[in-house]
Amino acid sequence: MNQILVTGGLGYIGSHTIIELLAAGYEPIVIDNLSESPIEVKDRIEKIAGREITFRQVELCNRAAVDAVFEEFPTISGVIHFAAFLLVNESVDKPLKYYHNNLLSTVNLLQSMEAYGIRNIVFSSSCTVYGTPENPHVDENAPVQPAESPYGNTKKMGEEILRDQAATGVVDVLSLRYFNPIGAHPSSIIGEFQDGEPHHLVPYITETAIGKRKELKVFGSDYDTRDGSCIRDYIHVIDIAKAHILAVQHLIDGKTKGYDTINLGSGNGSTVLEMIHAFERATGLTIPYSLAPRRAGDVPAVYANIGKAQRVLNWTPEKSLEDMLRDAWNFEQSLPQE
Numbered sequence: 305m306n307q308i309l310v311t312g313g314l315g316y317i318g319s320h321t322i323i324e325l326l327a328a329g330y331e332p333i334v335i336d337n338l339s340e341s342p343i344e345v346k347d348r349i350e351k352i353a354g355r356e357i358t359f360r361q362v363e364l365c366n367r368a369a370v371d372a373v374f375e376e377f378p379t380i381s382g383v384i385h386f387a388a389f390l391l392v393n394e395s396v397d398k399p400l401k402y403y404h405n406n407l408l409s410t411v412n413l414l415q416s417m418e419a420y421g422i423r424n425i426v427f428s429s430s431c432t433v434y435g436t437p438e439n440p441h442v443d444e445n446a447p448v449q450p451a452e453s454p455y456g457n458t459k460k461m462g463e464e465i466l467r468d469q470a471a472t473g474v475v476d477v478l479s480l481r482y483f484n485p486i487g488a489h490p491s492s493i494i495g496e497f498q499d500g501e502p503h504h505l506v507p508y509i510t511e512t513a514i515g516k517r518k519e520l521k522v523f524g525s526d527y528d529t530r531d532g533s534c535i536r537d538y539i540h541v542i543d544i545a546k547a548h549i550l551a552v553q554h555l556i557d558g559k560t561k562g563y564d565t566i567n568l569g570s571g572n573g574s575t576v577l578e579m580i581h582a583f584e585r586a587t588g589l590t591i592p593y594s595l596a597p598r599r600a601g602d603v604p605a606v607y608a609n610i611g612k613a614q615r616v617l618n619w620t621p622e623k624s625l626e627d628m629l630r631d632a633w634n635f636e637q638s639l640p641q642e
């Protein structure tokens with residue numbers, strides 16, 4: 305009852321979820337195609353866990369390879385599906401790469417689950433499905449808006465594929481809509497590894513703090529927010545990981561039939577400038593930054609109403625903004641500096 309298949313398990317949120325699955329007594333079966341994460345992440349997970357993990361290099365776009373996993377592990381009781389390309393900018397330049405990978409992998413996984421009688425799947429979705437909401441404090445009833453990028457569209461379409469398959473009665477689904485996951489494992493052995501210049505705010509802050517980047521550019525200071533910079537809901541990656549354990553067990557226990565969505569955020573909004581100052585307070589460092597033009601596609605303000613996660617999953621985030629930023633900074637300091 306405790307074998308859980310984790311796709312994209314060597315990724316940022318996947319790797320932290322493996323640690324929490326092991327700590328909660330589950331047996332994760334980790335698959336990853338190693339296109340975005342090096343096999344070294346497996347060694348790092350094993351170092352934290354103090355034991356080997358079951359890993360298979362699997363290309364989810366190859367249906368036979370997915371079937372082979374369920375052949376080899378017939379007692380999988382649930383799936384957590386992280387595997388996806390996730391760079392907004394890249395998805396604009398290479399939309400078909402995103403549609404092919406993110407959608408075909410999900411269809412293959414669902415077809416294979418149906419063939420092997422696996423009923424439970426937790427899907428890695430995103431607040432990006434809300435687009436620019438009318439009310440920035442969004443709950444799960446907020447309308448899903450037209451996607452602002454092919455990446456966001458694959459999350460929206462992924463939810464629709466799962467919802468339609470759930471309507472046939474062969475699968476039960478929880479789509480978890482992450483807001484802005486940040487931070488790292490307190491050991492600094494795993495975290496949000498960057499491949500080149502960071503796209504996201506917090507890794508850019510930590511790389512500026514350590515001197516890899518000259519200064520942080522604040523993308524937009526003329527938004528209709530309390531200080532003109534964008535508002536987001538930052539949530540510790542470990543709190544996100546823990547929610548996945550509760551979600552997959554919730555499905556195994558048969559407590560959700562069909563399809564449902566749940567927001568995962570802190571419930572609080574922070575502006576970019578507030579994040580810079582919070583980092584400075586948490587570390588005692590000064591972050592050089594300049595006010596720059598808006599970044600295309602940015603939503604002015606969005607943060608989560610997390611009442612449903614509390615009601616349905618009995619989940620409440622435990623880590624503070626200071627915990628998130630301190631763990632992110634410690635992880636940065638643990639990396640080899642050129």
Ligand code: WQD
Pocket residue numbers: 390392429430431432482483484485503504505506508520521522523524534535536576599602
């Ligand atoms: C946050 C804020 C930027 C960098 C992304 C994905 C989303 C989800 C979470 C997966 C924005 C500002 C950033 C910088 C800045 N991922 N910023 N200077 O765009 O909210 O969401 O991660 O599901 O799908 O789009 O996160 O960290 O890129 O930006 O001013 O150097 O920080 O403009 O306002 P975002 P982000």
